[in-house]
Amino acid sequence: QTLKYVNISTNALSGVLKAETLPRKLTEFFAHRNNLEGKIDAQHLPPELRRINIDENRIFGSINFEKLPESLLTFVSSKNRISGLVRFARLPAQLKKVYVSFNEIEGSLDLNEFPPSLEDVSFQNNSLTGIIELDVLPSTMINVNLGKNRLVGALSLTMLPDGLRRLSLGWNQFEGAIDMSHLPQNLIHLDINSNRLIGSIRLLALPKALRWINLSNNQLSGRLDLKNISTNVSSLDLRNNRFQETVEMTSEIHQQGH
Structure with a gap:
């Protein structure tokens, strides 16, 4: 199957979204503003995926961000029910944008672990804790939104x-x-x-x-x-x-x- 681009956003689609059922050659997948649910298994996402947006669905459970495809540039999954302890130690080296706002993720943020290409991050309205060191943000950074968490220091x-x-x-x-x-x-x-x-x-x-x-x-x-x-x-x-x-x-x- 050679399907590389899929956009099913802003419909009333329901059912379970499974990473392993997405076309293997897919590079761009947009499915925001639906009623899709399920747990995203990052290691089973298409290996050549570059952009994914699953905003405003009913995605739940934890996501292993360290297993995202190495080709990934953009990961957007705000306003879902993603939860659990997260780590960002091995994000894709070319990643430019991560939006996981309005979820239920926990854990601390070590900004030293962000890839050097990162430009745009939003973890607003979660349960992140700990101290952050803004002086180690990647030099490429344009937008940082960490509002409404439990960050200290x-x-x-x-x-x-x-x-x-x-x-x-x-x-x-x-x-x-x-x-x-x-x-x-x-x-x-x-x-x-x-x-x-x-x-x-x-x-x-x-x-x-x-x-x-x-x-x-x-x-x-x-x-x-x-x-x-x-x-x-x-x-x-x-x-x-x-x-x-x-x-x-x-x-x-x-x-x-x-």
């Missing part, structure tokens, strides 16, 4: 990948102070809301690309000076912190607020 934002555009770490248990003076120049979106951050923040020398900042629901304090904030920032959310000293704002920001 201090955050270092001073050695992030130069090409990083979106960093979402909200709704975890990160603590300590943060240094925003050396953010990547390409960063557009920064979200660290609803953690345990403390100390003061400096909004000087922000990247010119930065448009959206959310540091709400933390324990940040001290003097809040918006006088020299980049005019490119269009959304700044600092609700529910402990700032007490006088807020200084430019006349331009005042005008935007009215």
Whole structure:
């Protein structure tokens, strides 16, 4: 069988999805937004598979990510019921995108284990735990979403990948102070809301690309000076912190607020 591309997305398909029944020459498989169920046995996926998207189905059980095909570039399986302890020690070397958001996976994330080609990861809304070291992210990284887990520890934002555009770490248990003076120049979106951050923040020398900042629901304090904030920032959310000293704002920001 020579079938290489299959797209059955956005139907009302039901039944059990079995990796071993997929065409062996398949390179791209899209089946998101159906009612498919079953447990995905990664080692039985087609050996030449490059892209798979099974978002928004009823896939359950654990997935051995270390058995994914070596040819794989994209793995997307958000909004399912994938569970169990996961390890990412031997992900495919060419992997660029992994989305497993809104599932029930557990375990810790050793970012040193991410392949050097990885660009886009989302593990939002799972039960991941432990400390993460952002300074060892692959240099290719563009988007990181680890929001709504149980990650802990201090955050270092001073050695992030130069090409990083979106960093979402909200709704975890990160603590300590943060240094925003050396953010990547390409960063557009920064979200660290609803953690345990403390100390003061400096909004000087922000990247010119930065448009959206959310540091709400933390324990940040001290003097809040918006006088020299980049005019490119269009959304700044600092609700529910402990700032007490006088807020200084430019006349331009005042005008935007009215």
